[in-house]
Amino acid sequence: MPKILLVTSGKGGTGKTTVSMLLAHALCRRDRNVLLIELDSGLRGLDLLLGVSDRVVYDLSDYLCGRCKPVKAVTVCDVPKGNLHLIAAPSDRYFVPDPNALASLLRGMSGCYDELILDAAAGLGRGFDVAASLCTSALVVTTPDPVSVRDAAKAVSMLQRTPPRLIVNKFSTRQLSADLPNLDSIIDTVGAQLISVIPEDPALPQAGARGALPPAASPAMGEIEDLARRLLGERVLLNIGRLR
Ligand SMILES: Nc1ncnc2c1ncn2[C@@H]1O[C@H](COP(=O)(O)OP(=O)(O)OP(=O)(O)O)[C@@H](O)[C@H]1O
Numbered sequence: 322m323p324k325i326l327l328v329t330s331g332k333g334g335t336g337k338t339t340v341s342m343l344l345a346h347a348l349c350r351r352d353r354n355v356l357l358i359e360l361d362s363g364l365r366g367l368d369l370l371l372g373v374s375d376r377v378v379y380d381l382s383d384y385l386c387g388r389c390k391p392v393k394a395v396t397v398c399d400v401p402k403g404n405l406h407l408i409a410a411p412s413d414r415y416f417v418p419d420p421n422a423l424a425s426l427l428r429g430m431s432g433c434y435d436e437l438i439l440d441a442a443a444g445l446g447r448g449f450d451v452a453a454s455l456c457t458s459a460l461v462v463t464t465p466d467p468v469s470v471r472d473a474a475k476a477v478s479m480l481q482r483t484p485p486r487l488i489v490n491k492f493s494t495r496q497l498s499a500d501l502p503n504l505d506s507i508i509d510t511v512g513a514q515l516i517s518v519i520p521e522d523p524a525l526p527q528a529g530a531r532g533a534l535p536p537a538a539s540p541a542m543g544e545i546e547d548l549a550r551r552l553l554g555e556r557v558l559l560n561i562g563r564l565r
């Protein structure tokens with residue numbers, strides 16, 4: 322089976338799609354060939370963030386249901402080396418991929434790509450089960466919000482086949498003085514190894530609204546670069562001492 326990274330959460334709005342997209346860009350800058358597959362049936366977003374919504378014709382369900390050839394479901398994104406591709410989410414909100422059909426798609430694509438990234442929908446229903454059964458590694462994205470943390474713990478408990486790593490997103494040092502859980506208690510509650518803490522960064526929604534990348538110097542982007550390096554096996558220390 323190819324390398325398949327599932328980006329998931331439990332609760333909605335934690336930043337799965339944003340992280341998937343920025344991570345894919347960071348991997349492409351390191352010369353990896355990346356295919357992003359959005360699984361969020363009925364709630365497409367990656368095409369907008371990648372600035373290619375006017376180019377998407379076919380989507381994941383079209384391919385899996387035999388309405389188009391694989392190549393027609395793939396949209397090439399605007400990156401300098403042309404090495405970032407997208408399969409857009411099904412427009413039908415009730416669509417749940419058949420596990421065998423999705424596995425066969427992933428196997429077929431594995432020869433063409435170094436990294437397959439599955440951007441999951443919120444929730445832990447049937448779509449989550451299908452994605453979880455096919456991934457070879459997983460990132461669980463939570464915000465410091467207690468509900469999000471509890472849902473991330475549930476997601477982690479359902480991913481025991483491929484123990485996931487934890488991303489705490491939208492982290493703000495402001496919360497150190499507030500009632501939100503600190504990093505240690507988030508890690509304890511979720512029960513997964515921490516791989517990244519991405520700061521709350523207004524540049525992300527601003528750039529997302531334009532279908533553009535945030536400035537490279539914006540606070541979150543440095544952490545995304547480090548995340549990509551860690552996933553590629555580099556030893557990049559987490560600089561979290563000041564956040565605890
Ligand atoms: N680190 C961050 N700082 C500030 N805003 C962020 C950050 N990460 C994501 N966001 C914003 O949070 C919002 C939700 O992000 P996103 O759509 O990526 O979440 P999601 O988990 O994919 O949501 P869904 O569960 O609906 O699929 C977006 O407006 C996005 O720009």
Ligand SMILES: [Mg+2]
Nearest residue numbers: 337338361366
């Ligand atoms: Mg999303």
